[in-house]
Amino acid sequence: MSRIKARFDALAEEGRAALVTFVSAGDPDLATSAAILDGLPHAGADVIELGMPFTDPMADGPAIQAASRRALDAGGSLAATLGLVRNFRKKDDTTPIVLMGYYNPIYHRGVADFLKAATDAGVDGLIVVDLPPEEDDELCLPAREAGLDFIRLATPTTDDARLPAVLANTSGFLYYVAIAGITGTASAAAADIGRAVARLKAATTLPVGVGFGVKTPDQAAEIARVADAVVVGSAIVDVIAKAEPGTAPAATHAFVKSLASGVRQARAEVAV
Amino acid sequence: MSERPNSYRTGPDERGRFGIFGGRFVAETLMPLILELEKAYDAARADPAFAADIAHLGTHYIGRPSPLYFAERLTEELGGAKIYLKRDELNHTGSHKINNCIGQILLAQRMGKTRIIAETGAGQHGVATATVCARFGLPCVVYMGAKDVERQAPNVFRMRLLGAEVIPVEAGAGTLKDAMNEALRDWVTNVDDTYYLIGTAAGPHPYPRMVRDFQSIIGDEAREQILAAEGRLPDLVVAAVGGGSNAIGLFHPFLDDKDVAITGVEAGGEGLEGDKHCASLTAGEPGVLHGNRTYLLQDDDGQILEGHSISAGLDYPGIGPEHSWLKEVGRVSYVPIGDEEALAAFQLLARTEGILPALEPAHALAHVAKVAPTMDKDAIIVMNLCGRGDKDVHTVASALDARELKAN
Numbered sequence: 054m055s056r057i058k059a060r061f062d063a064l065a066e067e068g069r070a071a072l073v074t075f076v077s078a079g080d081p082d083l084a085t086s087a088a089i090l091d092g093l094p095h096a097g098a099d100v101i102e103l104g105m106p107f108t109d110p111m112a113d114g115p116a117i118q119a120a121s122r123r124a125l126d127a128g129g130s131l132a133a134t135l136g137l138v139r140n141f142r143k144k145d146d147t148t149p150i151v152l153m154g155y156y157n158p159i160y161h162r163g164v165a166d167f168l169k170a171a172t173d174a175g176v177d178g179l180i181v182v183d184l185p186p187e188e189d190d191e192l193c194l195p196a197r198e199a200g201l202d203f204i205r206l207a208t209p210t211t212d213d214a215r216l217p218a219v220l221a222n223t224s225g226f227l228y229y230v231a232i233a234g235i236t237g238t239a240s241a242a243a244a245d246i247g248r249a250v251a252r253l254k255a256a257t258t259l260p261v262g263v264g265f266g267v268k269t270p271d272q273a274a275e276i277a278r279v280a281d282a283v284v285v286g287s288a289i290v291d292v293i294a295k296a297e298p299g300t301a302p303a304a305t306h307a308f309v310k311s312l313a314s315g316v317r318q319a320r321a322e323v324a325v
Numbered sequence: 326m327s328e329r330p331n332s333y334r335t336g337p338d339e340r341g342r343f344g345i346f347g348g349r350f351v352a353e354t355l356m357p358l359i360l361e362l363e364k365a366y367d368a369a370r371a372d373p374a375f376a377a378d379i380a381h382l383g384t385h386y387i388g389r390p391s392p393l394y395f396a397e398r399l400t401e402e403l404g405g406a407k408i409y410l411k412r413d414e415l416n417h418t419g420s421h422k423i424n425n426c427i428g429q430i431l432l433a434q435r436m437g438k439t440r441i442i443a444e445t446g447a448g449q450h451g452v453a454t455a456t457v458c459a460r461f462g463l464p465c466v467v468y469m470g471a472k473d474v475e476r477q478a479p480n481v482f483r484m485r486l487l488g489a490e491v492i493p494v495e496a497g498a499g500t501l502k503d504a505m506n507e508a509l510r511d512w513v514t515n516v517d518d519t520y521y522l523i524g525t526a527a528g529p530h531p532y533p534r535m536v537r538d539f540q541s542i543i544g545d546e547a548r549e550q551i552l553a554a555e556g557r558l559p560d561l562v563v564a565a566v567g568g569g570s571n572a573i574g575l576f577h578p579f580l581d582d583k584d585v586a587i588t589g590v591e592a593g594g595e596g597l598e599g600d601k602h603c604a605s606l607t608a609g610e611p612g613v614l615h616g617n618r619t620y621l622l623q624d625d626d627g628q629i630l631e632g633h634s635i636s637a638g639l640d641y642p643g644i645g646p647e648h649s650w651l652k653e654v655g656r657v658s659y660v661p662i663g664d665e666e667a668l669a670a671f672q673l674l675a676r677t678e679g680i681l682p683a684l685e686p687a688h689a690l691a692h693v694a695k696v697a698p699t700m701d702k703d704a705i706i707v708m709n710l711c712g713r714g715d716k717d718v719h720t721v722a723s724a725l726d727a728r729e730l731k732a733n
């Protein structure tokens with residue numbers, strides 16, 4: 054069983070949502086990034102989304118654009134990203150890692166070579182923003198073949214007619230982008246999210262995660278009540294950006310801990 | 326790709342591809358929008374009223390057809406092939422960009438869109454977009470790299486006079502690529518009312534095809550005009566390529582004329598040995614950016630490089646996907662021309678013909694100046710003079726000043 058499925062099955066058993074945390078690989082530098090990654094599971098991250106830095110992150114807002122830039126300036130690359138995963142896997146063999154980014158660095162390296170390197174390093178899934186279902190033969194199908202999950206984004210513009218195409222080759226979980234927009238900007242209304250998740254769950258048995266615009270433990274808890282996973286990215290990346298030199302890992306882990314406690318208490322509160 | 330296709334004019338296929346190039350590499354949020362756009366464009370193409378609207382505005386607003394001008398003194402000076410200039414710099418707004426903007430704004434109107442966004446490099450497309458938005462009474466937002474805002478101040482002022490909001494983009498190097506990223510971010514955020522009016526024959530399908538169709542008026546006219554003037558087709562057609570919209574517009578109607586050689590001229594900047602150039606076809610590799618697969622300037626990790634050219638309109642690390650395909654199948658040859666050669670060509674045309682070309686077609690002209698003397702006197706070259714040079718006078722002046730300073 055894949056690490057992603059095992060993790061979601063276990064959390065379903067526990068009756069709570071997963072906390073998915075995003076950081077850019079190599080932000081603010083490779084050593085600090087490794088220290089941040091190593092401590093994420095203990096701080097309460099259930100799934101790690103690791104950003105593959107790219108010069109032109111078209112779907113990202115200012116926070117993740119800046120994180121990507123910091124990582125590249127500090128020597129970040131696709132090879133360095135996979136190095137961070139390999140290093141992490143020496144200490145943790147259960148926390149799923151999903152790489153998130155854009156297609157060009159993968160295409161430039163060569164899809165077959167990348168898939169082999171990624172599976173060898175211990176990657177579990179991929180989110181590639183600029184590969185819609187129309188381009189599935191590029192990477193999605195070869196990735197599934199190689200045993201990696203290909204996690205697709207569904208958005209407010211994905212209507213009922215289009216949803217089956219989005220779901221067709223998706224695996225691992227479905228990532229609902231709560232707003233039409235870029236990462237780290239506006240937040241969606243809780244009621245809208247609840248309706249959207251219900252619509253998606255009626256169409257798939259995959260776990261449904263929700264992200265874009267989740268900034269506080271309270272917002273995380275709100276989403277954890279209705280979805281199978283809460284994805285937090287820009288707010289975490291902002292903590293890394295603002296941390297004094299040498300304090301980024303501790304500051305990041307403290308913030309993730311607060312998000313995790315929000316997620317963990319969400320359904321308990323409802324029960325009371 | 327060793328076998329020659331029956332026609333070079335049938336692309337793209339139903340997936341929006343020219344060979345392996347093109348496609349729809351966009352975020353899921355935008356996918357329904359570009360599918361809707363494709364549907365709307367297909368419907369518009371099938372509607373004679375749409376073509377009639379374009380033709381009417383072409384005649385009365387843009388000033389088409391643009392003349393095909395025999396450059397007699399330039400021909401004499403170079404002492405070889407007869408050189409004809411397709412005068413698209415005489416269009417309203419001073420470049421070929423308006424051809425595409427008229428087509429797309431009519432489409433946006435048919436689709437009921439109420440807000441227009443665009444990206445611009447040198448500002449020519451921004452000015453053309455702001456112009457059609459004023460003409461159709463639609464609000465217009467133009468994204469422009471902060472560095473370009475600085476070096477193209479007169480065009481920024483023109484856009485603002487036309488009522489457009491110009492937003493400087495600080496991200497990256499602050500040039501066209503960053504402006505395009507920011508326009509895509511706006512579009513993904515304003516999905517209900519906004520139409521993204523892309524200025525070049527690149528981006529996700531159906532843009533490359535649509536922009537090509539709207540610009541093909543250049544080649545359609547030129548083909549007819551040269552037949553009228555000379556009773557035969559030219560031996561060579563030449564145009565500058567940045568994203569490649571003026572070039573594909575001139576080339577496309579000639580693609581199946583097998584005796585017509587076709588050359589696209591890229592910005593060689595300060596030379597291909599370093600990274601100060603924009604010659605994506607000559608020195609780049611296939612990659613995926615801004616919604617399409619095409620030749621890109623990139624490093625070993627697939628990170629996109631910043632281009633450089635004295636011409637802000639050629640300062641883009643990619644190229645329209647149809648050009649990538651035409652290079653691969655060998656139908657069109659692409660050559661680089663450096664900053665210095667373009668500057669010399671700018672002055673050559675000014676002095677021999679009394680025409681200031683934009684720095685973009687000055688690149689095409691520099692190539693013409695190289696090859697014309699090697700051709701027979703009865704050979705014929707048609708070159709696209711796609712923009713006028715008023716906007717570049719300051720750039721040219723300071724480049725020439727710098728050179729004189731260096732010489733002293």
